[in-house]
Amino acid sequence: MTTVGTTRTRQGIGVRLAALARVVELGSGRVDPELLTGSGQLLLRAGDRLKLSSEHTVVALAGGTGSGKSTLFNAISGLELSPTGVRRPTTARTHACVWGLDGAGPLLDWLQIQWRHRFARASALDRGEGRLHGLILLDLPDHDSIRALTDTEADRLIQVADLVVWVLDPQKYADASTHRRYVTELAGHDAVTIFVLNQVDRLEPEEQAECVSDLADLLRREGVTDPVIVTASALTGAGVDELKAVLAGTVTRRRAAVQRIEADLDRLTARLTKAMPAEEAPAAPVSVDEARRIGLTDALCDAVGVPAVGEAMENVYGVRAAEWLGWPYARWAARLRPDPLSSLRLGGLKEEIRGLAGGAVSAQPAEVDNAVHALADGLATGMHEAWRNGIRDAARSHADRLPGVLSEELSEVAPRLDRVPTWWRLVRIWQYLLVLLFVAGLAWAGTALAYGVFGVGKPPAALEFFADAASLPWVGLMMFSVLGLGVLSATAARNVVAMRAETERERLEREMRRRVAAVAGELVIEPVERELARYDEFYAAMRGVQG
Template sequence: MSVGTTQTRQGLGGRLAALSRIVELGPGRVDPKLLTDSGQLLLRAGDRLKLSSEHTVVALAGGTGSGKSTLFNAVSGLELSPTGVRRPTTARAHACVWGLDGAGPLLDWLQIQWRHRFARASALDKGEGRLHGLILLDLPDHDSIRALTDTEADRLIQVADLVVWVLDPQKYADASTHRRYVTELAGHDAVTVFVLNQIDRLSAEELAECVADLNDLLRREGVDAPVIVPTSATRGEGVDELKAVLAETVTRRGAAVQRLEADLDRITLRLLKAMPAEGVPVPASSVDDARRIGLTDSLCDAVGVPAVGEAMENVYGVRSAEWVGWPYTRWAARLRPDPLNSLRLNDLKDEIRGEAAGAVSAQAAEVDNAVRALSDGLTAGMHEAWQSGVREAARSHSAELPRLLSAELSEIAPRLDRVPVWWRLLLVWQYFLVLLFLAGIAWLGTALAYGVFEAGTLPPGLEVFGETASMPWVGLMIVSVLGLGLLTAVASRNFVMLGAGNERDRLEREMRRRVGAVASTTVIEPVERELARYNEFYSALRGVRG
């Protein structure tokens, strides 16, 4: 095998490997029929490349009465294939091999029956050595009324290294041949030869006209440079010219690779038509930070993270009023309906959990919108099939996403029913001030009763409480105690609200972190896998072009 042929096979191997990746990555994105055809080509290429590269399989194909078998016998120089007026004459493919060594596995793969295999000892035939390595097949008529032979002809036309179409002057423009085979093999110029047989029935002028007409017809059907060999198998005219064409193909030892390349080129064109590779976006396989943050923000809004934080802060403030507020205000408030009952905040932790769960449930549509916005932003310009794929990947966990978000928020719901130690100390301090206030009121009342109104005489040792001179100081003490209590309540309230704000910030940060983690697992990761699949597919598509 020449260096050029080896390099060609290596190049073909790379393209076939790329096609294999396309077949792996294409389901759900590429037409199943196209993937099936690609898979069949891979199987055929793998089988053919493992078999003899020293032999070239040439198939004589044609319709009923074209003279294939007669031409087969003329090229081989032996009466190997039956001829006659009965149609179809050839029911099974016949093979003539120039150089049988190493051809057995290839003939087995071609499914040529043993009784239809013939060998030419080319070394004994003058001038036949140039055909060494040729496996010439006489195929059944492709338009046979026998379904079996028709199927066999189709199969061997697909796997032959070189196809020689044997046409006759009456039916060389036959629609079935051109529509079923010639058009399908457009682009296979290097591995397709056309023989206009039975030229003994034509005059020189008619022959020239037929050849020109056939040439124009083939070019219109996509055969850029058709090779047309006029022959008369019965008289031997043109047979040597056909042998020369076959000898040139056999000598190059590259027809098998050329045929596979032509088949690969055709499947590549179909792939590029279905999935254009030019001008398509090449997104990163990972979602950028800006889109991650945008998705997290949207999901946080959808599940009501700000509302949960605000509810927590409000509930925290209401709860603190029971402990650090001015006692007189609390006692007065008891004469009105309990705001906690009106807000249904008796069980604060459950309320926070209910707030989170309710937001997720109520905003399920917004969760879906947030996910869709991410996929739409990533798929601009993509083929519709891949846009759908990214959307499906993004929404692959949409049914469970609200539940997962709710569960995450419930886990971090704060214990707002707990009472900080400093709240309890402030409560003790406030009640101490209340006692001082009551003591001051009692002292002032005693001074009024016994010092001003002289209601009686105090017991020994308690006279000081009845002295009127102490009344201004007692009044000052009462006012000071009230002021100190109010100042304590105001300061404590400010500290509580500051702490509530900090707790809200911490809670919202933790919520965002958890929402982001859920989004990464259920949305980002599936999307990134699909983007990686997309990029790998188009990389393989560019690779299969060679």
Template sequence: MSAVSTAQAQFGLGSRLAALSRIVELGPGRVEPALLTEAAQLLLRAGDRLKLSPEHTVVALAGGTGSGKSSLFNAVSGLELSPIGVRRPTTARTHACVWGLDGAAPLLDWLQIQWRHRFARASALDRGEGRLHGLILLDLPDHDSIRALTDPEAHRLIQVADLVVWVLDPQKYADASVHRRYVAELTGHDDVTVFVLNQADRLTPEEQAECVADLEDLLRREGVAHPRVVATSATTGKGIDGLKAVLADSVAARRAAYQRLEADLDRLMARLAKEMPEVLHVEPTVDGARRAGLTDALCDAVGVSALGEAMENVYGVRSVDWVGWPYARWAARLRPDPLSSLRLGGVKDDIRTLVGSSVSAQPAEVDNAVQALGDGLSAGMPEVWQNGVREAARSRSPELSGALSKELAEVAPPLDRVPGWWWLLKIWQYLLVVMFVAGLAWAGSILAYGVFKAGRPPAEILGDVAVLPWVGLMMVSVLGLGLLSAVASRNFVVLGAGKERDRLERDMRRRVGAVAQDMVVTPVERELNRYNEFFGAMAAARR
């Protein structure tokens, strides 16, 4: 394999592993913990392996007791390196034979191969063995021995080896423990798995062909699409060169490590995809219509309209003291005032209490508004992500009512504020009162001095009977002008009250919208982005 193609393979695998890392980061609460743990372990294993020697290929010989695995190890290495038991033919510890030691030590340390079980072949000096330069051949403990049941070493090395060679014998090649525990777990690992039918010297050529065909058929049923089966005999040396050729091809390609990690990643992604089927991309932001709908629902829940109406009524009631016709006000004081409780004294406190009670009194409506948003946005998502969006929408529900109450309590207007035109109109009304009283006094003076001749008037005009009709006309005009001013001012008050209500409701709506954005919309959008990033990473982690 060329340096360029090796770099391309590493880059492609690296980008997929980066995507898997993002899946692990985004998956908690959405993906089965066991799958996330497996993914994290794969990332750790891949990170370690890719940092170690790319010039070496780790090949593990795995097999059951009596399969001749250690004999095959010695036959491939050409030395008696792994002990072969007589009474109990089992391998207790992993042995390693290395063709080319430069750079191999850190890799062997990572594999946890003990120093006394490491052996080297100076392949450059061995005729015909140079093609195996870069091979690290491991003889694993027997997977079905008594020791192996309590020692995870064989299982651990099977999981991390670049290439696994399963050594089977003619009597137990269909052993269920091998197929159930290992072969079925390596589905999709065709490129990094080799099966050796050892002890072929015990079979006739016809029996060997039949066993190989039967083994291949069995492996295909187990999910190995293109099984590679090599028949060997460690005793006679038959098939050893063929096995070496397979190992040499893998070593020369310098790609087995990447293929193994890619196969592990493919299998993991297939399981993830089965649990979490991909769906369409969703809009990561809450649209304006839904924002407005949420704000409307929350405004209804906290009684914004009712509060605005109350403010409008208070505004109108207070204006009577300033812009109403004084004579009408004085007359009203002679009878009980049913609106006295709305006068300035405690109105502001009453309004603040109204705001607080409106929020706390409608928690169910607040919850319904939030739930409606979550349900609408999560439609069509996988159930676990639907629940995630709903949980995000409700994540700050315990604080929401209190936050709305606090915000709206601050909106209560300064009810002691008096518009400037109220002052001017009040001065005008009292000026008319003074003019009416002056006219009344003038008319009384004319009646006293001009009609009843009570004496000499201080001034001629105060006793001139001819002026009396004009004085009466002036008084009627003053009364009419006062009444017209009162009516006009009331119309202006109504318009002002409406504007005050609109301003108040806009301010309250703005504050409700800000609270909804911070406590509902932002967590929901964060979850929607998490959803898109997760499935984007799922797509990137696939081939």
């Protein structure tokens, strides 16, 4: 049952660690680097520990100078393994005593315990000690050692041990270095922390009870909710069996390694949650909704001047059509007037119209940037500042390219209005034919008046037919008809041009809008949606870390 329960526990902690790995991966640039570094270290430490022996429990005896830690280590092991004495610090290197050496080697290597400081309880000595099978007991260097090397080693092993036993003496159990550097940092690790009040042989029973009560109150104030305190005297052996019983219970359950990782993970999760509270994070869509897409497209179309370009195209189309399709006499008269573009009264669009005739369209960078900002701010409402900045950065990830790409795309679709449709040429030929007919009519009428009415002389043989005065009414009717056909064809051509210009404007604006939407989707919306997906996955991972 214990093995099954331990397996399930390991599976549960594995799920949380996998979620933490996603938090580290997705939180880069969004979460405090110190937190991410701590998370990475925990993942590495937990991964290494879970791959090593689950049949062994690493218990570290930690304490300050003079606490009797090494003496207690020897008392538990039943052997004089760790040096003791009045010289301080006594323990320069970590000593390890192993109950059940089989399979413990890789774990001891990971703990970096030197071979000459590893000791195994031989079977002959283990009679009555089978309950401790699987225990790896470490005697750490004094954590307040004046030797920097041993002090660092103590810190390292306190961080990786499955269970930490703090050995305190009655005179220095409230020592600030222990509580400030370690106990407060291990708050929430109640299940994997034991406090031993050693050297109680120096105390009267009343003093012992007072010290235990005072120590318990101190630990609770520092965040240890339910402290486990054992009183002992390594010198007399009092309380050693009780401590062994506590250690045996921990070793038998085979859960200390996972409990230590869980405690470390819980503490780290609390810090992560405080920095990036998942419960306060608003739900974010994983894709930009259609309304926002349309809003961005509208704003970018305004920034690039799509409506103005459409209007300019229609006006230019009309002006150039008038130049080509108007009744020639009216066009010739119009040449005496100012530039036709001036008569359109388009103000600031005049230059755009001239540019459009060459197929050029330009985007306004400031307006493009405003449109992108508006989208990002709308999507990031209520998010943590780091994620708001992330959404903005994603939206502006191609800000330097966006105006140029928009201009290039729309310049490709903008028509070159200096091109002349074939039907315009045909209409112009027809109109000039009518002009020639009208001129011919004038010549005919002049000939008839000169020779048939005023009798200026005898007409040449070639003009006799045209000199008949009786032809004047018919010539006049022909000339009037020619003028009428000219005006009618010019009017019809203008109407056709107006309809074609409006249709072309609508087609042009649709195509320009389609291209603007495509560019916005590729350079703005896709990066934003990736960031939104990252945001969603990050907080899903945060909830997974919380369990």
